[in-house]
Amino acid sequence: MRALIQRVTHASVEVDGERVGAIDHGLLALVGVAADDDHARADRLLHKLLHYRVFSDAEGRMNRNLQQAEGGLLLVSQFTLVAATDKGLRPSFSSAAPPALGRELFDYLLDQARAAWPQVASGEFGADMQVSLLNDGPVTFLLET
Numbered sequence: 001m002r003a004l005i006q007r008v009t010h011a012s013v014e015v016d017g018e019r020v021g022a023i024d025h026g027l028l029a030l031v032g033v034a035a036d037d038d039h040a041r042a043d044r045l046l047h048k049l050l051h052y053r054v055f056s057d058a059e060g061r062m063n064r065n066l067q068q069a070e071g072g073l074l075l076v077s078q079f080t081l082v083a084a085t086d087k088g089l090r091p092s093f094s095s096a097a098p099p100a101l102g103r104e105l106f107d108y109l110l111d112q113a114r115a116a117w118p119q120v121a122s123g124e125f126g127a128d129m130q131v132s133l134l135n136d137g138p139v140t141f142l143l144e145t
Contacts, residue, residue, distance in 0.1 A: 001105070002046045006019045008141035009033025013123040014120050014130045015126065020093050021121035023072025027054070033097040033105045037145075042109045044145040046124070049073060054139055062139075073113060076123035076131055077106045077113045091109060097145040 012022035029049055035071050054062050055069035066073060079102060083091035097105065103125050113120045123129045 001037045001041045001048040001109075001145050002032065003045055003049065003056070004030040004078075005049065005052070005141050005143060006079060006133060007136045009134040009136045011131070011133035013074065013076055013121075014132075015124045015127045020124050020129075021074055021076075022110045023119065023121050024134075025069070026071030026073055026119065027066055028074045028131070029107065030075065030076050030078040030081060030131075031106060032078055033102040034082045034095050034098045035101070036095075037101075037105055039098060039105070039108055042105050043112065045143065046109060046112050046116065048096045048143050048145070049113070053142070053145065054141065071118075072119040072125075073117060074075045074121045075110055075113060076129065077102065088134065101142075126143075 008028050010024050011028040012019055050067055051063050051065045055064040057063040062145045082096045083093050084090050084095060106125050110122050
C-alpha cells in the first residue's frame with residue numbers, strides 16, 4: 001500500500017458537491033492499494049500514519065506524530081498512486097488492486113484507523129471526489145509498505 005501524506009491546517013473531501021469528510025489540523029492521506037496488498041500491509045501503513053513524526057515540537061523539529069499533535073486523519077482512496085509511470089507517456093494501472101480488493105482493504109484500513117484514533121474522516125471509495133486542503137509547511141511524504 002502507498003499513502004501520500006500531507007500535513008494540513010485543514011482538509012476536506014466532497015462528492016457531488018456534498019462534504020463527506022473533513023478535518024482540521026492533521027494529516028491528509030491519499031491511499032493507493034496494489035494487487036498484492038493485504039491486511040498486514042494495511043496494518044503497517046496505519047501504524048506509520050499514526051506514528052510518523054511530521055509535526056513540530058517546541059524546538060521546531062519534526063519530532064511529534066499525529067497522536068501527539070492531536071490531529072485529525074483524512075483517508076482518501078486514490079488508485080492512481082500505484083500506477084506504473086516509468087515507461088511511455090500513459091500510466092499503467094496493471095499493478096493496482098481490482099476494485100473489490102481495493103475497497104475491502106481501504107475499508108479495513110478505515111475501520112482499523114477509527115478503532116485506533118477518534119479523529120478519522122474519509123472520502124468515498126470509487127467516487128469522483130474533490131479534495132481541498134491547506135498544506136502546512138509544505139510537508140508531504142510518500143509512505144509505502
